[in-house]
Amino acid sequence: MHIVVFSGAGISAESGIRTFRDADGLWEGHRVEDVASPQAWLRNKNLVLDFYNQRRLNLLQSQPNAAHLALAELESEYQVSVITQNVDDLHERAGSTKVIHLHGELMYARSTGNPTFRQRLDNGLLHADMHCPEGFPLRPDIVWFGEAVPMMDTAISIATKADVFIITGTSLEVYPAAGLVNFTPHDCGIWLVDPNRHQELSKQGIRCIAKPAGIGIPEAIAEIKKRYSTGGRHS
Numbered sequence: 001m002h003i004v005v006f007s008g009a010g011i012s013a014e015s016g017i018r019t020f021r022d023a024d025g026l027w028e029g030h031r032v033e034d035v036a037s038p039q040a041w042l043r044n045k046n047l048v049l050d051f052y053n054q055r056r057l058n059l060l061q062s063q064p065n066a067a068h069l070a071l072a073e074l075e076s077e078y079q080v081s082v083i084t085q086n087v088d089d090l091h092e093r094a095g096s097t098k099v100i101h102l103h104g105e106l107m108y109a110r111s112t113g114n115p116t117f118r119q120r121l122d123n124g125l126l127h128a129d130m131h132c133p134e135g136f137p138l139r140p141d142i143v144w145f146g147e148a149v150p151m152m153d154t155a156i157s158i159a160t161k162a163d164v165f166i167i168t169g170t171s172l173e174v175y176p177a178a179g180l181v182n183f184t185p186h187d188c189g190i191w192l193v194d195p196n197r198h199q200e201l202s203k204q205g206i207r208c209i210a211k212p213a214g215i216g217i218p219e220a221i222a223e224i225k226k227r228y229s230t231g232g233r234h235s
């Protein structure tokens with residue numbers, strides 16, 4: 001059985017990494033267009049660099065929580081693919097081995113001139129005077145608002161092969177990522193774990209568990225194991 005997990009910022013909330021829609025649409029006190037867009041990078045590089053340096057230092061002090069760990073543990077029994085909108089590396093640090101980052105990775109910088117060059121930022125800091133070997137400035141390896149999402153086709157292809165699709169910690173407001181669920185097969189079992197959602201989704205046949213991921217994900221996994229050990233998809 002192939003379980004596909006689609007996660008967003010909320011799964012990392014219990015690790016101490018804040019979501020942004022839960023705080024009046026601001027991300028750590030900033031409007032997203034001021035820190036997470038190509039225009040922001042052109043307008044004020046130092047503000048953008050400083051913002052992501054702070055996010056990285058926060059991430060280095062954070063640990064995977066019960067939800068990340070439970071999803072990693074699933075790999076001992078099932079084929080599991082994680083598709084995340086998150087830029088943190090908590091899925092990997094929990095032990096998940098197949099993780100697709102739709103919106104980039106906080107712990108990496110990439111070249112502004114050579115699309116193949118990436119560099120890990122082990123101490124968490126990226127400065128304006130850092131360059132790739134060809135001399136192009138480095139930028140955060142983040143897919144900013146308004147930029148193309150290069151991993152989307154890969155993610156769609158994975159979603160089309162899901163037997164079970166678990167959505168957690170996402171407001172489903174950032175497209176194209178939010179549309180991924182539409183590519184799951186018609187008989188795919190869909191679970192949604194989010195403390196603030198979603199009556200309207202339960203009407204569409206999605207099983208909603210309105211709890212924080214640390215409690216709700218282990219609960220969803222227990223339900224999935226029970227349902228699929230007693231007769232397959234339609235039981």
Ligand code: NAD
Nearest residue numbers: 008009010019020021085086087088169170171196212213
């Ligand atoms: P979002 O901020 O738009 O929505 C967060 C969702 O998580 C909400 O639906 C909220 O109800 C839910 N939530 C809050 N606490 C939760 C918990 N304990 N357990 C489960 N769910 C919880 O997040 P989004 O949809 O992922 O969009 C945010 C964008 O910002 C993404 O593209 C992402 O790249 C970026 N971002 C990433 C991080 C990160 O990497 N950890 C953090 C903030 C923002």
